Amino acid sequence: xxxxxxxxxxxxxxxxxxxxxxxxxxxxxxxxxxxxxxxxxxxxxxxxxxxxxxxxxxxxxxxxxxxxxxxxxxxxxxxxxxxxxxxxxxxxxxxxxxxxxxxxxxxxxxxxxxxxxxxxxxxxxxxxxxxxxxxxxxxxxxxxxxxxxxxxxxxxxxxxxxxxxxxxxxxxxxxxxxxxxxxxxxxxxxxxxxxxxxxxxxxx
Amino acid sequence: xxxxxxxxxxxxxxxxxxxxxxxxxxxxxxxxxxxxxxxxxxxxxxxxxxxxxxxxxxxxxxxxxxxxxxxxxxxxxxxxxxxxxxxxxxxxxxxxxxxxxxxxxxxxxxxxxxxxxxxxxxxxxxxxxxxxxxxxxxxxxxxxxxxxxxxxxxxxxxxxxxxxxxxxxxxxxxxxxxxxxxxxxxxxxxxxxxxxxxxxxxxx
Numbered sequence: 331x332x333x334x335x336x337x338x339x340x341x342x343x344x345x346x347x348x349x350x351x352x353x354x355x356x357x358x359x360x361x362x363x364x365x366x367x368x369x370x371x372x373x374x375x376x377x378x379x380x381x382x383x384x385x386x387x388x389x390x391x392x393x394x395x396x397x398x399x400x401x402x403x404x405x406x407x408x409x410x411x412x413x414x415x416x417x418x419x420x421x422x423x424x425x426x427x428x429x430x431x432x433x434x435x436x437x438x439x440x441x442x443x444x445x446x447x448x449x450x451x452x453x454x455x456x457x458x459x460x461x462x463x464x465x466x467x468x469x470x471x472x473x474x475x476x477x478x479x480x481x482x483x484x485x486x487x488x489x490x491x492x493x494x495x496x497x498x499x500x501x502x503x504x505x506x507x508x509x510x511x512x513x514x515x516x517x518x519x520x521x522x523x524x525x526x527x528x529x530x531x532x533x534x
Numbered sequence: 535x536x537x538x539x540x541x542x543x544x545x546x547x548x549x550x551x552x553x554x555x556x557x558x559x560x561x562x563x564x565x566x567x568x569x570x571x572x573x574x575x576x577x578x579x580x581x582x583x584x585x586x587x588x589x590x591x592x593x594x595x596x597x598x599x600x601x602x603x604x605x606x607x608x609x610x611x612x613x614x615x616x617x618x619x620x621x622x623x624x625x626x627x628x629x630x631x632x633x634x635x636x637x638x639x640x641x642x643x644x645x646x647x648x649x650x651x652x653x654x655x656x657x658x659x660x661x662x663x664x665x666x667x668x669x670x671x672x673x674x675x676x677x678x679x680x681x682x683x684x685x686x687x688x689x690x691x692x693x694x695x696x697x698x699x700x701x702x703x704x705x706x707x708x709x710x711x712x713x714x715x716x717x718x719x720x721x722x723x724x725x726x727x728x729x730x731x732x733x734x735x736x737x738x
Contacts, residue, residue, distance in 0.1 A: 336639075337639065337640065340637070340638075341637045345637055355731070357729055358726055358730060358731040360728075360729050360730050360731065361731065362725075362730055364725055364733070364736060367722075370720070372717035372718065373570075374579075374582035374585075374717050376585070377583075377585030377586050378577070378578035378581040378585055379581075379585065380585035380588050380589075381580070381582055381583065381584035381585040381588070381611065382581050382736060383585075383588075384588055384611055384614050385581070385584075385609070385610035385611055385614070385734070385735045385738065386734075386735040387610075387614060388609075388610030388613050388614035388617075389610050389735055391734065391735050393735075405589070406588065406589035406591075406592030406593050407585065407588055407589055410589070410592035413592075414618070433545045433549055434541070435540075435541065435544045436541065493733075493736060506722065510725045510728065511577060511724055511736075512723040513576035513577045513720065513721065513722060514719075515578065515718075515720075516574070516717065516718040516719075516720050517717065518571075518710065518716035519714065519715060519716040520715055521566075521568055521715050522562055524564075525563065525564050526562060526564050526565065526566055526568070526714070527562040527563055527564065527565065528562070529568070529697075530589070530590075530593045530595065531589045531593055531597075531664050531697065532568060532570070532589070532715075
């Protein structure tokens with residue numbers, strides 16, 4: 331009897347929550363192409379972008395990736411997409427590695443700018459619905475790309491229904507201001523501190 | 535001349551950074567199966583887990599997903615993995631939806647416990663290298679699963695080289711304590727607040 335009363339109480343409570351939630355969700359009717367920023371020092375900025383790429387491929391939404399910094403890494407995500415899904419997802423590699431690897435600022439700048447030119451063409455392409463600009467925040471933070479150009483393009487030239495995701499730590503405040511969806515990946519605990527190296531499947 | 539001097543200064547600085555970084559990375563030599571927690575109210579907890587699944591498939595690491603809460607959602611990630619990669623990635627659906635959808639606490643508990651039994655078998659399987667327990671934090675927070683059982687299993691029975699990722703908001707502090715890698719996805723800005731609904735490719 332008590333158990334039945336508990337179950338009834340739970341159901342009543344959940345029905346109220348559901349009704350309130352349904353009312354709230356009924357006000358969320360619009361669709362738009364989002365400007366999404368994943369930033370912060372924690373893990374998951376790029377991998378979350380690639381998780382969304384997986385969703386796009388599942389829904390037959392043509393998509394694209396421009397990788398701005400980790401170009402010389404042989405990442406799992408790159409080989410996966412190039413090998414299995416090259417017709418659904420365009421993959422552009424710009425940049426040749428972390429700034430301390432290339433040691434040549436002019437080359438870094440040229441690579442970032444070439445990547446941005448390709449990014450603009452992909453975003454403008456009416457077929458493409460989702461573009462991941464992986465680690466572009468690093469290129470913006472290092473002034474490899476002019477912030478105002480990137481902001482103006484996203485604001486004025488991005489097709490209204492195209493989603494663009496910009497990842498990398500230290501996102502510029504002006505970009506955060508412009509974006510629709512911003513997540514800060516906050517580092518709580520990281521195994522590098524225990525002497526654990528970057529591992530397959532996890533970091534690359 | 536000034537430009538050359540600048541380039542030289544940049545190269546010298548980057549060489550120092552690289553040397554320091556190489557020394558630091560040389561101390562990171564160990565590998566181990568990680569307990570990874572993605573929590574917080576921001577976006578990217580599950581999608582980052584699925585991005586790691588993409589990396590695992592790319593590296594031929596057999597992997598598995600147990601979805602604890604969103605079972606009745608027709609998610610892109612589920613159809614993608616079941617359709618294309620059922621031999622590389624086992625996919626178990628437990629749970630029938632959010633707690634306010636099912637409105638039946640006993641059924642929720644039974645579903646979560648059945649999911650946990652399957653999760654344990656997958657984690658114990660010596661072939662499987664990476665297991666994503668999607669939204670298990672919700673099941674733990676609602677006491678659908680006994681926290682002590684989950685902690686004891688992860689501590690004592692998880693094979694040392696198997697990675698386990700646990701997602702969902704409100705991760706229990708004891709789980710955070712046990713984990714190797716913890717990220718809090720912090721909500722900075724979300725388009726629901728602008729009346730934008732959940733969209734394909736982004737949320738599911």
